[in-house]
Amino acid sequence: MSAIRQLAAIAAALSLVSAFSSAALAQKKYDTGASDTEIKIGNIMPYSGAASAYGVIGKTEDAYFRKINAEGGINGRKITFISYDDAYTPPKTVEQARKLVESDEVLMIFNSLGTPPNSAIQKYMNQKKVPQLFVATGATKWNDPKEFPWTMGWQPNYQSESIIYAKYILKNKPDAKIAVLYQNDDYGKDYLKGFKDGLGAKAASMIVAEDAYEVTEPTIDSHIVRLKASGADVFFNITTPKFAAQAIKKNNELNWHPLHFLNNVSASIGSVIKPAGFEAAQGIISSQYLKDPTDPQWKTDKGMIAWNEFLDKYYPDANRADASVMYAYTVAQGLEHVLRACGDNLTRENIMKQAASIRDLELGGLLPGIKVNTSATDFAPLSQLQLVRFKGETWERFGDILSGDVGG
């Protein structure tokens, strides 16, 4: 009897020790949603509704987790990926998030898409202490570990990108007269704010024209005419792909050739530059962090070949010109890295801890030199970009890898 009691005491002591030391790795620890055989991951995407074009992100991620499972899973555990449709409406997002957490009992919600939907569930997720990991939005507010320790972004945020352009303008064209066109929503305004912050005190004198369009407008031609009339010699183009192509085309038609900055959102050759015409796009400056699959320079790149093989096998009907496919592939790899780093300690706390201690992670879809970095105070995994200039039929990278970390 006493032997058993002794054993129990030792066991208890051991488990105490392991809880406070890194020896926890040897001990299997689970929260709801993880077990010896399975890791349950929730996801919310707009498969229907106005933003349904982004649904391809969820499909690509599903394909990627099928690949992981086919190759033996993560540390022997299969991933169960449960992805629900919220049609980009916040009340539905709340319902789906609660369903995932309370009914499906997932370990975390991963890469849920959109700023309004994620805003709607952020408080809930943090109250429940369930990771809301690598959200699919470029808003700046996700990097706020103090207020929201269970929420983390992924991509370079809009503000840091426009700060990079602002710095470039201040350095290379300090007497610029700038015209800005932006989409009248959170995304457009976030970019504009970063840009003005980046220009600092000179913003008021340098920006000579500012024009907003609604996403429902069929064409933005009249806006371009107005901006040209302002006499600006620099044009910052904060538009989504359809409008970006229109703007580039119209600029050319009007024979207006300012120094043209195009936001990364619309830097796709396949869906923006090509429809607008290569001729019209020469000299445009943008920035990138992902490799553009439609860019011929990556044809023989190792990461790109692996991406193509993955799509051939697990998602053959994917549209490879769609930047979302590459995006989803990369973020899924990011999650894979975090889960592998967690080892056998699959608690929600450890997930956030590992997600917040990524050092210089390089992924196949990222531009050479761009690395994923996080820390307990930096919840913005990707914050580097490289400036690119369009030349011929491809983006030419120039300058150093730049970073513009901004907190939420």
Added chain:
Amino acid sequence: MSAAEEVEVVTEGQAVEAVPKRAMTLGYGTSLVVLAALILIPLFVKNFIIFQMTMLLIYGLAVMALNILTGGSGQFSLGQSAFYAVGAYTSAILMEHAGMNYALTLPIAGIVCFGFGFLFGQPALRLSGVYLALATFALATAMPQLLKLGYFEHWTGGVQGLVVTKPDAPFGLPLSQDMWLYYFTLVVTIAIYIASVNLLRSRSGRAFMAIRDNEIAASAMGVDVALYKTLAFGVSAGITGVAGGLGAIAVQFVAPDGYTIQLAISLFLGMVVGGVGWLPGSIVGSAFIIFVPNIAEGISKGLSGAVFGVLLFLVIFLVPHGARQVAIVAQQLAAKLKKN
């Protein structure tokens, strides 16, 4: 008039069928059974289900509001999402900026929306049928953009929306937030349901229905058509506003993207599925718009929209009068069984 005949009553040349006011409610026994179910079920299910049931009641209220307008006074509206949004924002802004108690914000949301609906009803008076539907449609499309306007951004939070704090149960009651909010919503819903039934049975209700059945005849009988039409709009908007306010509290978040034309169409759909003019059907319609998309998604993720369409088509094809028809058939069956 027997129940079977009632289903057949569809006045020709009229978009909304005439529902006699007696057929607008449930019998006593059935009401009590439904009520007991609504009170007891939450005690045995998870918080998530309770949340869904809360949303069921809230959308049920909004569907019922549309039902009073369409089934009662014969006017169409595709603009209910706008009233819902105004109610939601009124509650959210009062709670978050003015620090007001959530329960107090609801009547205010109702009154604001009543005024809004009453005013909107004025110009809408000149329109009827599809034209009215289109005018209200315009309201619904405009609303999300109005909420994004820079002038109001200080209060509305612009596109980012507003986060609302969920209330705890008062007096230290041992209830979870979800359960408390559910019972709170249930009480509000029942109160509004009873008030609505009484309204439709009152003089005003008879005036609504007279207008619905024949406007000229109604005015010949001395019904002030203009007043009662706008009044119906106001009442409907007011109830929708209360539903919106409750919705904001339950979801804990308001943003323009939550109140698009999609919501208005869902509510309209809920009314048709529940049975136009049959108030208890509202809850069935609400269940349809909440749960059927989930079922459709479960069947096929990529084609969830198409599956939803097929399910909707089946319902409209098989039971064109919605839940009311099902209820009547069930009633007849029950009567037959009793006889045997």
